[in-house]
Amino acid sequence: MIEVGEGGGYFDPARVLWDERADGPLPAITLGGMKRVGKNLVFDAAILAAQPVDVPVPDKRAVLGAAIDAAAADAAVPGKLKAVLIALKAVV
Numbered sequence: 001m002i003e004v005g006e007g008g009g010y011f012d013p014a015r016v017l018w019d020e021r022a023d024g025p026l027p028a029i030t031l032g033g034m035k036r037v038g039k040n041l042v043f044d045a046a047i048l049a050a051q052p053v054d055v056p057v058p059d060k061r062a063v064l065g066a067a068i069d070a071a072a073a074d075a076a077v078p079g080k081l082k083a084v085l086i087a088l089k090a091v092v
Contacts, residue, residue, distance in 0.1 A: 017041060065089055 004010045013019070017036050018026055027041055033048030034041050068089045072082045 018041055020026055029041060030043050032051040033043050035044045035047060068085045071077055072085045
C-alpha cells in the first residue's frame, strides 16, 4: 500500500534502498553501484557496470549564453539591463 499525500505526492518504499528514518545514517556509498544485503548497503560492480558510461553534461557557457539571449530578447527587461547582459555574454 502506498500512501498518497494531499498534493498528490507519494512515497514508494519499494524504490528506496536506504531510509535514514528506519535504517540510521547513510553509510559510505559508491553512486550507481549499491545494493542492499540484509541490513547493509554493499557495493556491486555488476550494478555499476550496467550504468550508462557517458552521461551528457551541458556546456555551461552555452547554457549561460542561451539564458542571456533569452533575457536580452525579453521585452520586459529594461534597456540598461539588456546592455549589461550583452556585455556579460561577451566575456562568457
